[in-house]
Amino acid sequence: MSDSRTRILDAAEELFAETGYDGTSTARIAEVAEVPKGLVFHYFPQKMDVLLTLVDERTAIEDLTEFEHPAQAPDSDADPAGALRRVAARLPLRASPRMRRILFREADTHRSVRERLGRLNRELVRLASRALEAALPGSRGDTARLEIAAATFATVLLYHENLYHLTGDRIDPDAVADLLTQALT
Template identity: 75%
Template structure:
């Protein structure tokens, strides 16, 4: 990737986060990136292409190397939370949540991140809690709860600076799920 393209994206990320997409002109991006305005259009024919590229390139959930099934379900969820992409860039977090209201691409990316996070949380729980595989509904609720709180936390942090500890959340969810599985497996109707 060229240095100019990276500088343009870095400048756009900063400006979109500070003032929003609508209030940021390509000329302003060019000034902040210290490049000619024509170079912005060379890499990104329309201003929307800058936003789309930022979303596509800077909001992926990090892939992790193939790991053995975790013995600790809360640890599995904590590792997943550590790979949540928006933690690496408060600016991208701000952009994604702000622009999701008005730009379908941002909303679609946020939806895809949620689905991917639920899927990975469910898979981590299945691997860490082998007895849970027969309880699809509880696994889905636990995974969806984990994803919802993490994504809400990202938005809450942007708005208030408040922080929810993902480790505590992982412990709470896995303890509740483990207890639920234990109770379900020992209770037999007469």
Template identity: 90%
Template sequence: MSDSRTRILDAAEELFAETGYDGTSTARIAEVAAVPKGLVFHYFPQKMDVLVTLVDERTAIEDAYAPDSEAADPAGALRRVAARLPLRASPRMRRILFREADTHRSVRDRLGGLNRELVSLARRALEAALPGARGDTARLEIAAATFATILLYHENLYHLTGDRIDPDAVADLLSRALS
């Protein structure tokens, strides 16, 4: 990926998180990225392409799944799922996802897909760490969905209320509940 393209996406992430998609012009993106405005359109023919690319590329979950390393450690397995989530390192991307999901279908679809990916990863990690619990699919699914919800929504809770929920503490809690 070119340095200019990365700077454009970095600028868009900063500005969309701060002022929203609708409140951000391509001229402002170019200014913050320190590139000519025409270069923004070279990489992204429409402003919507900037948003879609930003969301798709910066919310991709690394799926380097290694169940053998998670044996008998469900909390550790969930922590490794959390470590794969790029949003954990980017509260701005969370803000963008939740703000823009209301008005942009592509963002809403990505948020739904991200939730499904996280639930699936968490469920697979728990199944590998707790082989005896595989028959209890309902509890595993609830635990996986709970963990995915915490991973996705805890930054929004903090942004709105100042309250923090530690995903590692939730991993420990769910692990004890399932063991």
């Protein structure tokens, strides 16, 4: 990736987090990135492309292929709470408080960001479900309960990120993982 492109995205992340997408001009992004304004448009034809690229590139979930094929998971006999903790530890929103702020602020007004948040939720549910299947091999016939537990866990993780952004309060995902898995076992 180009150094200039990275500087543009870094500047946009900083500015969108501070003043919001609508409150940030492309001229200001170029100024903070220390690049000509035309270079912003070279990489991103419209300002919305900057936002969408930020959201897509900086909210991708880390590689969790260990959960893709539950029977092949490295810790398939591990405790289910530990499996959920591994999913929570890789939640991308923890990596950047700015991106978390952008996601939850801009989801209200920009459909594309709201859709990305929905995809993120579905990814988390899928991965949490796979993690639980791997850790609870005898429960494969109980798909509905695993899906509900996975959806609950994903909801709590995303709610926690939003709550932390708004108030600074924290929810302990480990405690939630313990509570959910106690109900499953």
